Amino acid sequence: MKLSLGCIADDYTGASDLANTLTRQGLRTVQTIGVPSDDLALPEVDAVVVSLKSRSIEAGVAVDRSRAAEKWLRGRGAGHVLFKICSTFDSTNAGNIGPVLDALRADSGDAIVLVTPAFPETGRTVYQGNLFVGSVPLNESPLKDHPLNPMHDSNLVRVLARQSRTQVGLVDLATLTRGAEAVRGRLADLAGKGIGAAIIDAVFDRDLETIGVVALDHRLSVGASGIGLGLARALVASGKVKAASAGAISGAAVGGPAACLAGSCSQATLTQIANAEKTMAVLHLDPEQIIAGPAEARRALAWVSDRISSGPILIASSSTPDQVTALQSRHGRDAAGHAIEQAMADIAEGLVRIGVRRLVVAGGETSGAVIDRLRIPGFLVGEEIAAGVPVLRAVGVKDGEMLLALKSGNFGGTEFFSDALRLMR
Ligand SMILES: Nc1ncnc2c1ncn2[C@@H]1O[C@H](COP(=O)(O)OP(=O)(O)O)[C@@H](O)[C@H]1O
Numbered sequence: 001m002k003l004s005l006g007c008i009a010d011d012y013t014g015a016s017d018l019a020n021t022l023t024r025q026g027l028r029t030v031q032t033i034g035v036p037s038d039d040l041a042l043p044e045v046d047a048v049v050v051s052l053k054s055r056s057i058e059a060g061v062a063v064d065r066s067r068a069a070e071k072w073l074r075g076r077g078a079g080h081v082l083f084k085i086c087s088t089f090d091s092t093n094a095g096n097i098g099p100v101l102d103a104l105r106a107d108s109g110d111a112i113v114l115v116t117p118a119f120p121e122t123g124r125t126v127y128q129g130n131l132f133v134g135s136v137p138l139n140e141s142p143l144k145d146h147p148l149n150p151m152h153d154s155n156l157v158r159v160l161a162r163q164s165r166t167q168v169g170l171v172d173l174a175t176l177t178r179g180a181e182a183v184r185g186r187l188a189d190l191a192g193k194g195i196g197a198a199i200i201d202a203v204f205d206r207d208l209e210t211i212g213v214v215a216l217d218h219r220l221s222v223g224a225s226g227i228g229l230g231l232a233r234a235l236v237a238s239g240k241v242k243a244a245s246a247g248a249i250s251g252a253a254v255g256g257p258a259a260c261l262a263g264s265c266s267q268a269t270l271t272q273i274a275n276a277e278k279t280m281a282v283l284h285l286d287p288e289q290i291i292a293g294p295a296e297a298r299r300a301l302a303w304v305s306d307r308i309s310s311g312p313i314l315i316a317s318s319s320t321p322d323q324v325t326a327l328q329s330r331h332g333r334d335a336a337g338h339a340i341e342q343a344m345a346d347i348a349e350g351l352v353r354i355g356v357r358r359l360v361v362a363g364g365e366t367s368g369a370v371i372d373r374l375r376i377p378g379f380l381v382g383e384e385i386a387a388g389v390p391v392l393r394a395v396g397v398k399d400g401e402m403l404l405a406l407k408s409g410n411f412g413g414t415e416f417f418s419d420a421l422r423l424m425r
């Protein structure tokens with residue numbers, strides 16, 4: 001297997017979002033959880049997305065894991081590696097986008113790296129280096145209240161400069177609109193001044209196509225699914241990849257009981273949970289009780305066993321921003337987040353034990369904790385439920401077939417949970 005594109009995603013929902021985008025552009029793609037072990041049987045593919053849970057961990061550990069993933073991908077022939085970050089640039093001043101970019105840039109030997117989280121299909125656009133979420137700047141969007149990575153600055157040149165050892169420049173939309181040669185010229189100017197990273201504006205998919213063409217001159221790029229789209233289209237247009245006609249896999253129906261878990265506290269997920277009450281039984285966990293000990297997860301599983309034979313269920317830890325802040329001030333941000341993630345993993349393990357083989361998880365960190373606990377080594381990409389969220393078919397699972405959907409907190413329509421279960425047959 002010689003890869004045309006190698007990808008390292010800093011969380012599992014982000015990885016499935018990217019794997020979805022690459023698949024829709026005709027690249028045969030597999031998503032692995034961590035660096036695959038040698039005995040994991042992978043199909044013949046054009047792209048591998050290695051999923052890490054490295055967005056909100058200590059920067060040094062994120063760097064080490066990302067470098068190990070890069071080494072594996074390069075060893076499989078990947079000439080270009082995309083470091084997939086969140087389309088809302090989720091990170092803190094201490095990292096991890098900057099430190100990982102610095103390390104991968106050093107390994108790749110690139111003088112300068114193109115960076116853009118733009119993903120127009122989900123309303124993420126970048127203009128003059130400022131990230132917009134829909135019609136508002138990032139710092140006015142619901143991301144200002146994210147439990148782990150609250151975003152208070154929409155100027156990505158500034159945000160990245162605070163995290164990275166290199167200076168950060170800008171390739172603006174006016175330059176981009178003049179085409180690939182103009183972008184190449186601007187990058188050469190910036191690199192000549194010793195600038196090692198450039199935020200590049202992008203508003204429409206056609207902007208990402210130009211970015212994809214230029215990015216392929218380099219060995220490394222950094223961005224969200226949008227740059228994945230640009231890279232995939234450039235690979236196909238240049239003839240380096242023959243677009244697969246089959247696209248997403250289908251496979252045999254899995255059936256059996258179905259369940260949803262929500263650990264995301266994003267505005268979109270809160271609305272989706274409220275709407276799910278119309279179509280399925282919903283249990284709201286008590287976050288204070290989760291932190292107090294394992295009894296709350298046990299209570300949830302007892303609640304499930306009384307209902308799961310009658311239809312799908314949803315279990316949510318999610319709270320409003322005020323409640324999240326209050327909980328964090330009592331227990332600490334990381335301790336609260338970790339305890340809730342582990343309780344969700346306990347519940348997921350219990351669900352699988354009682355026969356659930358169709359599982360929807362909302363939230364990136366939450367999905368990471370759940371998938372790690374279930375020890376699923378990888379996924380093939382199925383139908384698209386909503387922009388950035390595919391049905392996933394687990395590979396390498398010992399006890400039979402399993403379908404999952406890993407939803408980024410911010411993604412999906414108002415009826416996401418029932419939309420997902422409709423496609424997860
Ligand atoms: N009620 C709550 N109060 C505080 N933190 C919570 C609560 N519910 C979930 N969390 C934590 O908030 C974080 C949500 O992050 P994540 O799962 O990545 O969602 P998103 O995709 O929206 O970023 C996780 O660490 C989760 O454990």
Ligand SMILES: O=C(O)[C@@H](O)C(=O)COP(=O)(O)O
Nearest residue numbers: 013014017086087364408409
């Ligand atoms: O790029 C995106 O927005 C998503 O792919 C993503 O990374 C989502 O992260 P979470 O919201 O933490 O799930």
